[in-house]
Amino acid sequence: MSEFEIPLSRPDITCLEERLVLEALRSGRLSIGPMQEDLENLVAKRAQAQHGVAVSSGTAGLHLALLALGIGPGDEVITTPFSFIASANCIRYVGATPVFVDICPRSLNLDPARIDAAVTERTKAILAVEAFSQPMHMDACAAAAARHEIPLIEDCCEALGTRHHRRPCGSFGRVGIFAFYANKQITTCEGGMIVTDDERLAARCRSLRNQGRAPGASSTGQHGGGAWLGHERIGYNYRMSELHAALGVAQMQRLDELIELRSTVAQWYITRLMGHSELILPTVDPATDMSWFVFVVRLKPGYTRLERDRIIAGMRNHEVGCADYFQCIHLQPAYADMGLKPGSFPIAESVSERTIALPFHPRLTEREIDLVAQTLELMISRESLTRE
Numbered sequence: 001m002s003e004f005e006i007p008l009s010r011p012d013i014t015c016l017e018e019r020l021v022l023e024a025l026r027s028g029r030l031s032i033g034p035m036q037e038d039l040e041n042l043v044a045k046r047a048q049a050q051h052g053v054a055v056s057s058g059t060a061g062l063h064l065a066l067l068a069l070g071i072g073p074g075d076e077v078i079t080t081p082f083s084f085i086a087s088a089n090c091i092r093y094v095g096a097t098p099v100f101v102d103i104c105p106r107s108l109n110l111d112p113a114r115i116d117a118a119v120t121e122r123t124k125a126i127l128a129v130e131a132f133s134q135p136m137h138m139d140a141c142a143a144a145a146a147r148h149e150i151p152l153i154e155d156c157c158e159a160l161g162t163r164h165h166r167r168p169c170g171s172f173g174r175v176g177i178f179a180f181y182a183n184k185q186i187t188t189c190e191g192g193m194i195v196t197d198d199e200r201l202a203a204r205c206r207s208l209r210n211q212g213r214a215p216g217a218s219s220t221g222q223h224g225g226g227a228w229l230g231h232e233r234i235g236y237n238y239r240m241s242e243l244h245a246a247l248g249v250a251q252m253q254r255l256d257e258l259i260e261l262r263s264t265v266a267q268w269y270i271t272r273l274m275g276h277s278e279l280i281l282p283t284v285d286p287a288t289d290m291s292w293f294v295f296v297v298r299l300k301p302g303y304t305r306l307e308r309d310r311i312i313a314g315m316r317n318h319e320v321g322c323a324d325y326f327q328c329i330h331l332q333p334a335y336a337d338m339g340l341k342p343g344s345f346p347i348a349e350s351v352s353e354r355t356i357a358l359p360f361h362p363r364l365t366e367r368e369i370d371l372v373a374q375t376l377e378l379m380i381s382r383e384s385l386t387r388e
């Protein structure tokens, strides 16, 4: 993660995190303990949800949410092609078919106006993603799901702490999934959280993450016994350890501070790059309180993937960590069997060819932002010279 002088991303760990992790380590309780419960309560509260179920990754959370909703072979789930691949993979894990619809070029999220046309009698859910923590259209996706009497699954893995019209991400769907990988707003190294108001759904997720044991079996975890060896369904080991949960608890206690720092960095970028004629900056809706996940800009229409990739390579040569967020899921080699050709989702494809993720973490300084911006400007002008 830190191969560049200005890395793309970096976790923010203080002595509070060190103290809580050490406390958990010394407690003798290493799995299914009080830290997990604290983290579940903290994250659920933040998402205004009744229940939180901690899991070993965001991907595991997505998998369990689909299983708990009873989605399986023969079912279709409407989703976005412009996302991290896990949001579509979870649909394939359960044997269902992702039905991609194109995105809105302003929000970069699934365009709710395209949902109705994609619904068939096999559609069992809508899985919408807050790409780059942008919550725009989530309410419309929830309305579309209600209209078709199917659940909205909210992949809010990138959106912890963001609010839209004062409503927190994680509260738009029947179920929401957060992720705590090292580059997210808060990290547990690896980890995730399912949030929902649906008590039965939460209970099913608790069982599924713990080898299909009855939810009550958790409390006897370290001592063995009847409930521990009883398995009601085929489950998984998707549990989160107490050390990871302790890290998460400390990070949650600092969430507002981290959001604030990220917001300052984003504002520096916006101020610095706003006037650039070749760049489109992220949409900031006045109704949104953004908890920034990444800072992704894109080149104006007309730039090719090759030109964008040369700009990224140039930045990297100058020790600035950059990336091409995201490649369209339907064009990934892993999805070749679906037979979706380039041109299937023109907006997502066109956006995807022109995006550049800039270095983004809470400790970036204004000087570093200025350096990144200068380098970016230099690389863009070098491209326009080779064009003429």
Ligand SMILES: *Cc1c(COP(=O)(O)O)cnc(C)c1O
Pocket (backbone or CB within 6 Å): 057, 058, 059, 060, 083, 084, 086, 087, 129, 155, 157, 158, 179, 180, 181, 191, 192
């Ligand atoms: C990070 C992320 C996930 C899940 O990530 P894990 O690495 O499994 O925790 C899922 N969907 C999106 C959109 C993400 O950004």
